[in-house]
Amino acid sequence: MRTTFIKTLCEEARKDERLFLLCGDLGFSVLEQFADQFPERYLNVGVAEQNMMxxxxxxxxxxxxxFTYSIGNFPTLRCMEQIRYDICYHRLNVKIVAVGAGYAYGPLGVSHHATEDIAMLRAIPGMRVTAPGDALETELVTRRLCRDTGPGYIRLNKAGEKPVHRVPIAADCLDMIQVRSGKSTAVLTTGAVLGDMVDQVDARALEFSVYSTPFISDISPHQLIELCQRYEQLITVEEHQLNGGFGSAVVERLADLHAAGKISRFPRVRRIGIPGTFQGFAGTQEYLRAKAGIVLPDKQDQHVDR
Amino acid sequence: MQENISTQLAKRIRLTALELCYHKKASHLGGAYSIADILAVLYAHHMRIDPEQPDDPARDRLFYSKGHACTALYAVLQESGFFDGLDLHEDFTTNGSYFTSHVNHQLPGIELSTGSLGHALGVACGVALAAKRKSRGYRSYVIASDGELDEGSNWEAILFAPHHALDNLVLVIDYNKLQSFGRTDDVLRLDPLGDKFKAFGWHTIEIDGHDHALIDAAFREAKQTSGRPTAIIAHTVKGKGVSFMEDTLAWHYKSPNDAEYAQAKAELEAAV
Known part of the structure; x- marks a missing residue:
């Protein structure tokens, strides 16, 4: 993902001389191609994320x-007030890029687990929060945010994600994107956990539809109404705390639609994510996902223990 | 420099701030009065600005980090013609007004909303860096309080500016030596402040922050300095200009009662 991101950003920077990349002394072996091609529009500000913002x-x-680039919580939680007040209140054209979503830096410990960022950033007015699921989605959100004139956030995994999309995605797409077709259950994912969920559906022959949500802030009421009509159950999946994350965003919007009389039946919604815990032990991303319980149930009525 | 111009402007800044804090029961007169003379000299003699074109790309920029002392900035902007058509006295802190009691960029002439301390210097670094990269001639000024130097974000920016040779950036520290809970020496010592800035690579000037000739000379010296940013450490008195407010912590918070208002107004009007 990070390679796709920087390649795409370089392509956009050739067309748009306003593009500027800042990093907080992280991104070694990733950012050099931008720095070499556009030295007048690149700066390493040092290990100083507040000042970077x-x-x-x-x-x-x-x-x-x-664009500001760093890893984990450093370009987000470390400098939340700069993001809220300096960037978002002033509606400035700044895009924050964090590599290491969820447990992508699993063995490095809790300092490097980015597991609360969606909740915190999506609470800020004007911030477009995105979390691509594979390389094509990374290209999609990067190009989209290059066109935006306000604040944005790209939550990247790291590298080696499973390619899920087989055909290019329409450039103006903001909707959830369907990648598997099933019957009465739809799995809604965000971020690189998409590949894992698709693997689970395929390997276990689950008759679930799967949708990816690269644009978390843009969940469409119309699409949710349609999902409610088509499916009895929705399962949200995120590599993030359940408190305030992607699943919460879906449930909030469903509740608003239900209160407004736009959906007559509130679907069964299961939220899969990190159940309010830190994972203080070492582990690969796969190991820590499993320990957190980020696993699909076998069938629609199976109880998920928390 | 015609010193009487800035002296009269400083007097009007203080009187306007008094009216605002008295009628709207607002705070921070002490910090407004410690910075009033510096704002007066800056706006009377140095800022290249045009209230008819508040967003002119060639304008000089002021980033007012001590946003709590908003009354002094609002007053000098009113005196400079930025608020024509607005009613500062009526609308200050009024429901629905942008005249909040920490400075607000929704108003003309204000570059950055502040109120949370330790933000403006870093933003000004970005603006000054943009001027360097784009070969633009505008200058960026930052006015910060002493207490807010406790914020780590400021020291990130204090490292940054000399490293990138931002000689188009001037930082003024309103060093009145009182912060929310007491003396800066007691809460978190800043001295030797000048030595710190020198060690970080800033061209550092220490002045009496109420002497208009010295303030003017410091801004001129900053313009002549190349290759590094300038820090003007302005030794000031909180509440300067009103006898019972001077160097008194309470005037970080208080709004004047009727008697205090009358005495303060009399003292300010009697000043030369």
Whole structure:
């Protein structure tokens, strides 16, 4: 994903001389191609994420379209107030890129587990939160955010994600994207856990539809109404805390639609994610996902223990 | 420099701030008065700005980090013609007004909303860096309080600016030596502050922050300095200009009662 991201950003930077990339002294062996091609639009600000966001705000005020790059929680939780006040309140053209979503840096420990960022960033007015599921979705969200003029966030996994999409995705797509067709249950995922869920559906011959949600802030009421008509059960899956994350966003919107009389039946919604815990032990991404319980149930009525 | 111009402007800033804090029961007169002379000299003699074109790309920019002392900035912007058509006195802190009691970029002439401390210097670094990369001639000024130097974000930016040779950036520290709970020396010591800035690579000037000639000279010296940013450490007095407010912590918080208002107004009007 990070390779696709930087390749796409370089392509966009050739067309758009406003694009500027800042990093917080992380991105070694990834960012060099941008730095080499566009040295006047690249800067390593040092290990100083608060200042990185402030400098990004200043550059954006002067007309640049700024991307900030770092890993894990450093470009998000570490500098939340700069994101909220300097960037979002001023509606500045700054896109935050974090590599290492969820447990992508699993063995490095809790410092490097990015598991609360969706909740915190999606609460800020004007912030477009995205989490691509594979390389094609990474290209989609990167190009989209290059066109946006306001704040955005790209939650990247790391590298080696399973390619799920077989055909290019329409450039203007903001909807959930269907990647498997099933019967009465739809699995809604966000981020790189998509590949794992598709593997589970395929390997276990589950008759579940699967949808990927790269644009978490853009969940469409119309699409949710349609999903409610087609499916008895929705299962949300995220590599993130259940509190306030993607599943919460889906349930909030469903509740609003139900309260407004736009859906007559509230579907059974199961939220799969991290159940309010830190995983303080070492482990691969796959191991930590399983320990957190990020596993699909076998059939629609199976109880999921928490 | 015609010193009487900035002296009269400083007087009007203080009187306007008094009216706002008295009539709207607002705080932070002490911090407004410690910075009033610096704002007066800056706006009377140095800022290249045009209220008819508040977003002119060539304008000088001020980033007012001590957003709580908003009354002084609102006053100088009103005196400079930025609020024509607006009613500062009526609308300050009024429901639905952008005249919040921490400075608000929704108002003309204000670059950055502040109020949370330690933000403006880093943003100004980005703006100054953009000027370097785009070969633009505008200058960026930052006014910060002393207490907010406790914020780590400021020191990230204090490292950044000299490293990138941002000689188009001027930081003024309003060093009145009082912060929310007491003396800066007691809460978190800053001294030797000048030595710290020098060690970080800033061109550092220490002045009496109420002496208009020295303030003017410091801004001129900053313009002549190349290759590094300038820090003006302005030794000031909180509440300067009103005898019972001077160097008094309470005026970080208080709004004047009727008697205090009358005495303060009399003292300010009697000043030369």
């Amino acid at each position: 402030q400098v990004a705000a200043g550059l954006a005020m002067e007309g640049y379209s700024v």
